[in-house]
Amino acid sequence: MLRFEQVNKIYKTRRDKVTGLNNVNIHIAQGDFAALVGPSGSGKTTFLVTAGAMMRPTSGKVYLGGRDVFAMKPNELAELRLRSIGFIFQTFNLITYLTARQNVMAALMLAGKSPAEQEDAADKLLQKVGLADRADHKPFELSVGQQQRVALARMLANDPPLILADEPTGNLDPQTSADVMDFLTALNKEQGKTIVMVTHSMEAAKRAKRIITCNNGIIEEAR
Amino acid sequence: MTLYTIALLELSERRHQLTTSLLAVTLGIAAIVSVQTIAMRSAIEVAHQVDALGANIMILPKSATIDDYYKADLSTDQFTIPEAYVDKILFAKDEAGLEGVDNLSPKLSVPMEIEGRKFTLTGILPKNEFMAKAAWSGGVFDTPTACASDRKSIVEFNVAERLRRKPIDTLAPDQCLVGAELGEMMKLSKGSKTTMLGKAFTVIEVLPKTGTVDDGRVFAHLHTVQELSKKGRVINAIEIVGCCNAIAGGLVDKLNKLLPDAKVVTISQIVATQRTTNQLMHNLTYVFLIVIILVGGASIANYMYANVYERRREIGTLMALGAKASLISKLFLFKALVLGLGGGILGSLVGTAMAVILGPKIAHIPVMPIPKLMVLGILLSLVISLLASLFPARRAAKTDPCVAIQEI
Ligand SMILES: Nc1ncnc2c1ncn2[C@@H]1O[C@H](COP(=O)(O)OP(=O)(O)OP(=O)(O)O)[C@@H](O)[C@H]1O
Ligand SMILES: [Mg+2]
Numbered sequence: 001m002l003r004f005e006q007v008n009k010i011y012k013t014r015r016d017k018v019t020g021l022n023n024v025n026i027h028i029a030q031g032d033f034a035a036l037v038g039p040s041g042s043g044k045t046t047f048l049v050t051a052g053a054m055m056r057p058t059s060g061k062v063y064l065g066g067r068d069v070f071a072m073k074p075n076e077l078a079e080l081r082l083r084s085i086g087f088i089f090q091t092f093n094l095i096t097y098l099t100a101r102q103n104v105m106a107a108l109m110l111a112g113k114s115p116a117e118q119e120d121a122a123d124k125l126l127q128k129v130g131l132a133d134r135a136d137h138k139p140f141e142l143s144v145g146q147q148q149r150v151a152l153a154r155m156l157a158n159d160p161p162l163i164l165a166d167e168p169t170g171n172l173d174p175q176t177s178a179d180v181m182d183f184l185t186a187l188n189k190e191q192g193k194t195i196v197m198v199t200h201s202m203e204a205a206k207r208a209k210r211i212i213t214c215n216n217g218i219i220e221e222a223r
Numbered sequence: 224m225t226l227y228t229i230a231l232l233e234l235s236e237r238r239h240q241l242t243t244s245l246l247a248v249t250l251g252i253a254a255i256v257s258v259q260t261i262a263m264r265s266a267i268e269v270a271h272q273v274d275a276l277g278a279n280i281m282i283l284p285k286s287a288t289i290d291d292y293y294k295a296d297l298s299t300d301q302f303t304i305p306e307a308y309v310d311k312i313l314f315a316k317d318e319a320g321l322e323g324v325d326n327l328s329p330k331l332s333v334p335m336e337i338e339g340r341k342f343t344l345t346g347i348l349p350k351n352e353f354m355a356k357a358a359w360s361g362g363v364f365d366t367p368t369a370c371a372s373d374r375k376s377i378v379e380f381n382v383a384e385r386l387r388r389k390p391i392d393t394l395a396p397d398q399c400l401v402g403a404e405l406g407e408m409m410k411l412s413k414g415s416k417t418t419m420l421g422k423a424f425t426v427i428e429v430l431p432k433t434g435t436v437d438d439g440r441v442f443a444h445l446h447t448v449q450e451l452s453k454k455g456r457v458i459n460a461i462e463i464v465g466c467c468n469a470i471a472g473g474l475v476d477k478l479n480k481l482l483p484d485a486k487v488v489t490i491s492q493i494v495a496t497q498r499t500t501n502q503l504m505h506n507l508t509y510v511f512l513i514v515i516i517l518v519g520g521a522s523i524a525n526y527m528y529a530n531v532y533e534r535r536r537e538i539g540t541l542m543a544l545g546a547k548a549s550l551i552s553k554l555f556l557f558k559a560l561v562l563g564l565g566g567g568i569l570g571s572l573v574g575t576a577m578a579v580i581l582g583p584k585i586a587h588i589p590v591m592p593i594p595k596l597m598v599l600g601i602l603l604s605l606v607i608s609l610l611a612s613l614f615p616a617r618r619a620a621k622t623d624p625c626v627a628i629q630e631i
Contacts, residue, residue: 081543106541
């Protein structure tokens with residue numbers, strides 16, 4: 001499903017160079033559920049945005065479904081992000097002036113769905129994450145846990161086979177965290193979605209099938 | 224949900240910034256539309272006045288201008304010339320070879336009131352008075368066919384007005400003709416009686432509408448007006464219809480020599496000064512055009528750049544969700560379109576309102592809206608707004624999707 005081959009990422013700032021990823025070789029199989037753990041600043045988010053076709057590595061190759069991701073044209077990359085990748089941001093990244101429903105509809109709009117289809121599908125997705133009654137609220141009118149659920153609904157909008165989640169439980173209380181983990185586990189088990197999840201919580205990591213560690217840009221299998 | 228609803232929702236969330244930028248565009252377009260509206264109306268008005276006048280040479284007091292004549296505010300004595308000038312011209316017609324004077328009409332205008340409302344009373348000389356003038360030898364009112372056609376080429380008159388331009392045959396001391404508007408306003412019709420400057424008059428005709436100052440005037444016998452105004456045998460102006468060939472052949476020079484104390488001007492000269500004023504206003508629109516392009520364009524570009532920067536994380540998020548670069552630039556160009564359209568419509572409305580309100584005060588002409596100009600104003604605003612947003616939109620489209628993960 002997802003394969004990294006000798007991937008390096010070096011951030012060049014004005015003063016010095018920072019290593020984001022250091023010769024990463026890893027394979028995430030279809031239907032896998034991997035937890036990525038490691039200290040702050042070790043390169044976890046860097047790994048995730050590279051896997052999500054959002055950031056070009058300095059060197060090396062990333063394959064997704066057998067295709068060389070960064071050899072694609074910009075519009076093909078956009079299409080790949082739209083159809084194949086569901087990204088959950090550490091900070092949710094909801095659009096502030098859109099309601100919960102409209103946030104989900106925006107993702108459906110990008111896939112070319114008609115407004116009627118969008119509304120229908122958005123309501124179903126919000127129902128699924130248990131937020132049907134808050135569909136008309138804007139993000140700032142929602143609790144952090146509710147915002148996270150809107151982000152989950154939006155991520156699922158175009159039914160992506162690969163889910164990349166950056167600390168999906170980072171900002172949540174234990175109960176809500178457990179709910180989100182249940183949700184992701186179900187997606188993996190019942191729908192066969194491939195999931196890579198960054199987390200600081202060992203409890204959450206234990207729910208995954210596989211734990212990967214990240215240290216100074218070096219990514220290794222933990223067990 | 225469409226791209227456009229997203230853009231509109233975003234615009235409505237940031238009203239303050241939007242208002243400032245919109246204001247700059249609105250004011251710029253308003254300035255252009257108002258000045259251009261006044262300039263165009265003024266040009267139309269000049270053409271209209273020339274047309275209504277029918278005459279192509281004017282003899283005026285030295286110190287008067289054509290404006291004074293039109294405003295009919297000629298109540299001071301320095302704005303008069305002796306009526307004897309008319310006789311001089313008629314004499315000279317035979318003796319000094321002053322050919323080509325086809326028609327002449329001396330006029331004296333004085334302010335007066337009818338039932339408390341202020342109007343202008345203009346004295347004219349009917350045809351039979353010319354007959355009475357000793358030296359008249361005929362031919363003044365006969366238009367030679369050779370000249371008729373070329374005169375029409377200077378001034379395109381319409382049939383109704385030509386009818387009105389036919390000299391009145393007779394006019395008794397207590398008879399008057401009233402302009403169409405005045406007649407309507409004061410409810411005067413053929414046969415009605417009215418009092419002006421303490422004298423009773425009978426209306427013998429209500430003149431057809433001409434769209435000029437004449438519509439608001441009353442015409443009576445020159446000598447009656449002279450008596451009522453107690454000014455003696457004076458007039459404000461002599462309107463002359465001259466044959467064009469004769470004008471080209473030095474008729475104006477001859478008249479100047481004949482009447483050294485008066486000002487002889489041709490309509491083309493009069494129109495030339497009016498045209499200079501109009502040209503000035505027209506040029507002023509170019510100045511405004513440059514200012515609006517610079518200020519309005521800069522303001523919009525600034526708004527757009529700020530907007531792109533402010534929304535970069537959101538743009539990154541949309542891209543991470545799968546938005547193509549072209550969709551992002553469309554999003555911003557659509558915002559520009561809304562801004563341009565809003566500024567254009569508001570500016571055209573404000574500009575037209577300004578022209579209608581200020582036009583009569585600064586250009587002394589009635590100003591009506593010019594729809595074509597309003598449309599042009601909107602188009603101009605759209606073009607400026609879109610051009611100013613091209614680079615910001617391109618920058619937006621080039622946003623790296625990974626800004627979505629950066630904290631702000
Ligand atoms: N845009 C950037 N420019 C320069 N350096 C960067 C940039 N983004 C990340 N880095 C650096 O790259 C390294 C890895 O960052 P990354 O965000 O991947 O860490 P992380 O493991 O996700 O940390 P955290 O757990 O705090 O989210 C860090 O040292 C960071 O400072
Ligand atoms: Mg991170």
